[in-house]
Amino acid sequence: MIIPIILILQFIEIISSASNPRLLIISLDGFRHQYLKKYPFETLNRVEDEGIKSKNGMQPTFVTMTYPNHISIATGMYQEDHGIIHNRFFDTNLQKIVSFDTRDQGQWSDAKVEPLWITATKQGKRSAVLFWPAAHNEFHGTRPLIYSWAYSDNISMREKIDNAISYLRENVVELVMLYHFEPDKQGHIYGPDANETHEALIRLDRDINYLLEKVKKELNDDLNIIILSDHGMSNTVRTVQPFREGYVNRSSVGENILDGTLFSVTPRPGQFEQVLNGLRLIPGVKAYKREEFPERFHYAKAVNRLGEIIVVPDSEGVYFSQATENVSVAKGNHGYDNILPSMQAIFMAKGPDFNRHIEIDSLKNVDIYHIACKILNLKPNPYAKAGSIDNLTNIFHLRANHCSQIFLNMSVVVLAWFLYFTMDI
Template sequence: MTQRYVLLTIVIHWILFMYHIEIISSTDNSRLLIISLDGFRHDYLKKHVLRTLNQIQNEGIKTKHGMEPTFVTMTMPNHVSIATGMYQEDHGIIHNRFNDTKLKKFITFNTKDIGQWPDHKVEPLWITAAKQYKKSAVLYWPTSHNEFNGIRPSYYTSKYSDSVPLREKIDDAITFFSEFSFQLVMLYHFEPDKQGHDYGPNSNEIREILLRLDNELAHLLKRVKKELNDDLNIIILSDHGMEETKQLIQPFLDGYIDKSAVEDNILDGALFSVTPHLGYFKQVFDNLTRIPNVTVYKRDEFPERYHYAKAIHRIGEIIVMPNNVNTFFSQKTVIANVSKGNHGYDNKLPSMQAIFMARGPDFQQHIEIDSLKNVDVYHIGCKILNLKPNPYATAGSINNLTHIFRKRTNKCSQLFIDMSVVLFVLFLDFAF
């Protein structure tokens, strides 16, 4: 074996070894924090001066028209869509509270492990991470306290609470990254949704809470820079927008239908859904069409673009939609109080669009995209964390988002380049 051959072999093995090390270091060390701010309407970013949020989106990825939620534009369904990359009719969470006629169970935010996940295809990002040996913490995110296919994340909050301030959640997240080497943290915060409901989307109270949240995110950036050397991918998003409420319709109280004519699995809010008792379908359907400015659908004729009506054990046989926003339905048989702001409406409406922004070592800088869908977020998370996505998460993708990512640069990359060049030059000098 000649010295030339030996040197060539060393050079090739060095390059292959360093390339392998560089690939590992540029993917497996990535960390991701996802923060959801409930009810943060996209155009709040234009209406209010929010310095930290503007900094985050200007440094990284911003959206011109926000992020499209899934229908219905409500909190629990959309947080499950964000986490799973699935439409609501596929993951099964179709409302904040609903009755499953097959399970004979009522499901809400606090429901835990009663069989509401009979389909093994449903898999949140934190479960995908756990199956591929990544450590994740899920803080107050809807359904995070549930077991999926016998698996849970490394850490999760077992009971939801609105009493925990955002700063405390942020501090907990940083601790998971800095002290326990977690790769993924997903946290949910209930504001500014609460203020949007109580005071309306155009209120001074909305402005005040947005400024306060913006200040807490400034605290986040300081801690990330100081304790993590800015080596953290951050996504800030929301689940839906908010609209002013101007009209309340109570189909039972207003005399359109009788409650004795329908079963107990009733949905209300931005839509109204019922299942008539046997023999009452036509009567109930025809009477609901008497409500002004609404469209009444048979469930199997509900528009496919909503990706909503396949969950037949959880949605009524008749679905009523308002023709205009600002309308809210209540199933109460006494006069109901209605919030000044609400959501749940058509997911294409500008007022229902959510926020999305991202920054960090695996995201490009100074990129503006037109919009994205919240079912894409699952795939963005898989890309950042080098995870193989759930094959059933087909509602979203990153096919149109590849330009928002960049390859992580690090010391291994530079060492690989420098040493490879040196060795190759030495080889050429020796060979010739």
């Protein structure tokens, strides 16, 4: 009777694993979707073919920058709702600058804002958040079980993978969210089409293969994996310096200015029309009153963090600088209109709770929160209204049916062995 008992124990282990799904979300900063079409990737192409593939990539939120989009991915909210509208900005309510490095200084005072790892923690799921923006912040008295207290570019992708898999292997956590700074770094320095950027992409492809081998060996392939990015990358073609070029007098606006791939200022009292009209003289851009900024961007309601005027270029590749002296600008940039092909991010997924060989047209990064909640059997934050899974139901594998089939198959085996030994006796 020893063999049937062993089979029963194995069956219990399988059912236990199936009822406790695990998820790893990996973000590769600045991995433009068009890279997947431009270059062959041995591992990433295999992940797409075996699991879920997005034909046209994943649409980021506006502005297409790193900090705002990682919070949109984590919360399922637009930037005007979660409040992170730039990589660095001044909050007039807090009277403080908020950036990647800002500790717990009130920037998350809105109780409606809840990242995935907080949703999971509240519902009894343990999380590890590795270098993801805001991982080091407390949300309304709650933190994940494991998180990176300080960010560093000195940690290799493989070291991050080793840490993630060790937490999952030892059943320490059910959710891991892992951020890596490449290929964004190379895209900025050398441009999206440079050999150095391509080399970084190939290295990352090998790193993902390293991950998959560890998942197969150490987790028996029992892990749901989502690989995504926050935005794309574009060549910088033009620098605009509104103060240096005389479109606006620097003394006409307040100290809190947003620049980069958009430009936002608050004119001093009595200077509004003069500043607005001056900015509208810049060729190839559009200057809006904040309240008239296009609704499709879901951006302008964060009034305590934006200027009263918002300027955006008509086409990608323009970079705004508030500097009054000549500046040198990175060869690659992002932050442009979130419908542009060059700004689209990557998305692919595989694992026991995802269907196989499925191609979708596209999705939005605010859908990721809801996909993760579905995988982990979590009740989503009711304020995460920007995304949904209504049009993504075909990507999921019905684990209940899978478990039923396992139960049926194992029951047949156990029964066969039981009858064999009974008849033998």
